[in-house]
Amino acid sequence: MDWLLQQLINGLALGSIYALIALGYTMVYGVLRFINFAHADVLMLGAYAAYFLAPAVNSIFPLPSLTGTLIIVLLSAMICAAIGILIEILAYRPLRQRPRLTVLITAIGVSLFIEFTCQHKAVFGADTKPFPQLLPEHDFHLGGLVIGSNDLVVVVTTLLLLGGMWFIVQRTKMGTAMRAVSFNQQAAALMGININRIISFTFGLGSALAAVAGILYALKAPGIDPLMGVQPGLRAFIAAVLGGIGNLPGAALGGLLLGLLETFAGGISGLSNYRDGIAFAILILILLFKPAGLLGKATIEKV
Amino acid sequence: MLEIKDLEVSYGSIKALHGISLKVPDKSIVTLIGANGAGKSTTLRAISGLIKVRAGSVIYNGEDITNQPAHKIVAKHLCHVPEGRMVFANLTVAENLRMGAYLRNDKAGIAADMEYAFTIFPRLKERIHQAAGTMSGGEQQMLAIARALMSQPKCLMLDEPSLGIAPILVRSIFDQIVAINKERGLTILLVEQNANLALGISHHGYVLESGQVILEDSAAALLKNPQVRAAYLGD
Numbered sequence: 001m002d003w004l005l006q007q008l009i010n011g012l013a014l015g016s017i018y019a020l021i022a023l024g025y026t027m028v029y030g031v032l033r034f035i036n037f038a039h040a041d042v043l044m045l046g047a048y049a050a051y052f053l054a055p056a057v058n059s060i061f062p063l064p065s066l067t068g069t070l071i072i073v074l075l076s077a078m079i080c081a082a083i084g085i086l087i088e089i090l091a092y093r094p095l096r097q098r099p100r101l102t103v104l105i106t107a108i109g110v111s112l113f114i115e116f117t118c119q120h121k122a123v124f125g126a127d128t129k130p131f132p133q134l135l136p137e138h139d140f141h142l143g144g145l146v147i148g149s150n151d152l153v154v155v156v157t158t159l160l161l162l163g164g165m166w167f168i169v170q171r172t173k174m175g176t177a178m179r180a181v182s183f184n185q186q187a188a189a190l191m192g193i194n195i196n197r198i199i200s201f202t203f204g205l206g207s208a209l210a211a212v213a214g215i216l217y218a219l220k221a222p223g224i225d226p227l228m229g230v231q232p233g234l235r236a237f238i239a240a241v242l243g244g245i246g247n248l249p250g251a252a253l254g255g256l257l258l259g260l261l262e263t264f265a266g267g268i269s270g271l272s273n274y275r276d277g278i279a280f281a282i283l284i285l286i287l288l289f290k291p292a293g294l295l296g297k298a299t300i301e302k303v
Numbered sequence: 304m305l306e307i308k309d310l311e312v313s314y315g316s317i318k319a320l321h322g323i324s325l326k327v328p329d330k331s332i333v334t335l336i337g338a339n340g341a342g343k344s345t346t347l348r349a350i351s352g353l354i355k356v357r358a359g360s361v362i363y364n365g366e367d368i369t370n371q372p373a374h375k376i377v378a379k380h381l382c383h384v385p386e387g388r389m390v391f392a393n394l395t396v397a398e399n400l401r402m403g404a405y406l407r408n409d410k411a412g413i414a415a416d417m418e419y420a421f422t423i424f425p426r427l428k429e430r431i432h433q434a435a436g437t438m439s440g441g442e443q444q445m446l447a448i449a450r451a452l453m454s455q456p457k458c459l460m461l462d463e464p465s466l467g468i469a470p471i472l473v474r475s476i477f478d479q480i481v482a483i484n485k486e487r488g489l490t491i492l493l494v495e496q497n498a499n500l501a502l503g504i505s506h507h508g509y510v511l512e513s514g515q516v517i518l519e520d521s522a523a524a525l526l527k528n529p530q531v532r533a534a535y536l537g538d
Contacts, residue, residue, distance in 0.1 A: 173405070180391045180402050186353055187389035189373035190382070192406040192454060 002144035007267045008260070013151040013220070015259020016158035020213035021236030022243065022251035023165060024206030030182040030246040031202050034100050037107040038087055039210055040233020041114040042080050044226060046211025047131070047218040048124055049076035054132040069134040073215055077208035084207025085200045093196070118226035128223035135219070154216045161209060162252050168205070169248060178202060182246070235262075242283055244296020253294055258283070304329040304490045305350070305381070305458055310359035312342075312349050319345045321514040322359060327458065328507075332484050332491045334522065336498040336535055337511035343494040344386050346511070347460045350492075351383035352376045363458070378406055382456035386463050386494075388447040392436025396427055399435050399446055403453030413453070420449035423479045441472030448476070452483070458490040459483070465497045473497075477504055498535040502526050510535070 021043060028036045053072045054063060061068035091110050095103045119126040140147040169175035180188040181198045189195055217232055218224050239258045243250025261282055266275035286294065305327040312320040320342045327333045335343045348354045350361050352373035360369045363381050377383075391399050400420060404413045421428040424445040430438060435446055444464055451459060461480065465473045481504050483489050495501035502508050502522040510518040510531060518531065525531050 173401070176394065176398050176402060177405060179393055179398075183391045183393050184389050186373070187385065187391065188402070189353070190351060190377060190385060190389075191402045191450070192374045192377035193402070194372075194374045 003267070006145055007263050009145070009147055009151060010267075011260035011263030012256065013148075013154045013259070014263055015256035016154050017213050017217050017232060017255075018236045018239045018259050019252040019255025020158055020161060020209050020216070021232060022240040022255045023162075023248060024210050025237050025240040026243070026245055026248060026251040027178075027202050027206045029240070031178060031199055032092070032103070034092075034103045035107060035237060036087075036092075036203075036206075037104075037233075037237075038091075038110040038114060039084075039206065040229035040236075041111050041118075042084055042087075042207045042229075043210040043214035043217070043233060044118070044224070044229035045083055045114070046076045046080045046214030047224045047228065048118070049079045049211065050134070050215045050218065051129060051131060051224060054134065058132075064133045064136045066135065072134060073212055076215060077211040080211035080214075081204035081208040084203040084210070088199060088203040093199075115226055115230070124226050126226060128225045130223050131218040131221065134215075150219050154220070157212065157216060161212065165205075165209070165248060174198075174201060238280075238283060242286060242293055244293025247293065247295045247297075250293055250295035257294075304364060305492065306362040307346070307350065308360050308362070310346065310349055310361070311357045312345055312354060313357050319514050320349065323511070323514070323516055324359075325509050325516065325519070327490055327492050330484070330488050330490055331507060332480075332493060332505045334493045334495060334498075334501040334505040334508045335511055336495060336501060336508060336525075336531075338535075339496070340513075341511040342514040343511055344462050345514075347383055347462050347492070347494055348385075350376075351381070351460065353383070353385075377454055380455055380457040381460070382451040382454050382458070383460045384447045384451045384462060384464070386466065388440075388443045390435040390443045390446050390450065392434065394435055395432050396435055396438075396446055397431045399450050400427075400453050403450035406454060416453055416455070420452055423482065424449055439469070439472075441468040441476070444468055444472075444476060445479075448479070448483075456489060458492065460492045460494075462494045463496060464493075465495060465500060473500070480504060498531070499526075499537075 021039070024039045025035060050072045053075055057063065057068045057072050061071065087110055091106055092103055095106060118124045135150065135153060138149045169178060177188065177193050177198050180191065180193060181195055185195050214229065221228065235258055236255060239254035240251045242258065243252070243254030258279065261279040262275055265278035266272045271278065307323060307325050309322040309324055310320050311318065311322055323342065323346055335346060337343050345354070349356050352371055356370050360367055363379060368376055368379065391402065394402065400417055407413055426442055427445055427449055430442065435443060438446065448464065464476055464480070477500060480491060484491050493501055493505065502525055505522040508520060508522045508525040509516050520528065
């Protein structure tokens with residue numbers, strides 16, 4: 001029983017991070033119908049932003065502390081929002097009228113460009129850098145369970161951000177406009193909605209979430225490097241597809257589910273080497289029966 | 304109020320409009336009739352900024368608005384209800400109407416206009432929290448018109464409001480178009496395949512063929528014109 005609960009906690013923490021990243025993929029897909037592969041690298045840039053901000057913030061608000069961390073997270077999120085918006089304007093906007101495949105390939109190009117530019121020694125360098133301790137850490141013991149404070153932080157932050165995102169998309173004018181643009185750009189333009197502004201907003205929001213996810217991921221990782229976004233990014237992309245791409249609650253659900261699957265499969269002795277294999281086999285099974293994802297709606301392409 | 308001069312539009316290398324000129328006087332209803340592919344919808348799309356104009360100009364209230372982006376043209380209170388209605392199927396009726404009022408911030412005015420929309424189309428009020436995609440074609444057309452009214456248009460362009468709609472609803476929608484024109488003083492540019500119905504409520508009409516205006520006259524005269532009767536009124 002303890003083992004089960006322990007894996008549940010670990011899985012939720014990991015899944016929360018996937019969920020945060022998956023939101024960015026799914027939101028961009030919602031408005032532009034392509035997968036922004038550079039999203040995973042924005043996550044990495046978020047972690048590096050925090051890495052470089054930490055010493056400066058530390059001199060005013062000594063770390064580890066909650067205030068200092070909040071400032072770092074907020075600034076990193078703003079930096080990444082700007083980067084995400086810039087990527088869209090420079091790389092994707094000129095291709096707006098081109099086939100989606102062109103944009104998709106460009107997204108892969110942008111991703112590789114960021115990864116390998118950042119590995120250059122004049123930028124971040126390819127080596128792994130130790131991530132500073134931002135928050136005071138404490139292990140809570142509950143019976144036989146060990147709950148790390150960082151795990152709690154990850155889960156609570158994710159829940160708050162998911163709630164916030166739901167509110168923005170469902171309850172605000174900007175969010176309603178996002179859904180309108182997602183359904184039909186021309187009709188949205190005829191309402192007076194500036195499509196480019198909504199797309200920028202979407203990229204900014206998704207990238208800010210990626211920054212937060214990057215920092216949360218780094219909190220639990222041994223260090224950061226320019227390729228750190230690749231693995232969680234890929235999994236979050238799969239989570240978004242699993243939940244039903246374009247569907248926000250679906251992305252959250254997919255992320256949590258993938259995190260849990262991975263943790264449980266990894267926790268079984270003798271199977272831990274096969275954890276990805278097991279997790280992905282289950283995913284394939286789910287998609288066989290629900291091709292549009294768990295919460296996605298099957299749509300019929302009009303010919 | 305709205306004047307189009309020598310408008311030319313191409314889709315790729317295919318010319319869709321070969322220099323169309325027309326005038327829509329203030330507070331009038333003007334209809335474009337013509338067969339499929341005559342360029343009626345293209346004309347509206349060129350005016351509202353959905354497609355690029357290659358040559359010619361669109362003058363609205365004395366201002367040249369040619370090739371301005373669609374969202375800026377709406378801000379000038381020139382609104383387009385596109386063919387196929389294009390309501391946001393994933394949004395509720397209320398959300399669709401609020402999107403129509405996207406450029407406005409006057410809460411009281413928006414609420415008042417929503418009430419007005421419900422008085423002319425009471426069915427929409429019954430379905431206020433329903434996803435627009437679950438409604439019938441006629442109800443969606445009502446929503447599309449109501450949504451456009453939310454942006455406080457002075458000139459409203461309607462593309463095929465009768466298309467694919469139960470005949471009983473067509474009559475009621477056209478009655479409301481006349482009412483909007485009379486009561487609110489809206490200028491209306493109407494595109495219809497149902498020439499009889501459209502000319503019946505219009506002041507003036509243009510007949511389009513292969514991207515050109517081949518005939519223009521008062522609506523009453525067009526209804527009597529033997530050429531029009533033979534080609535478009537099924538005589």
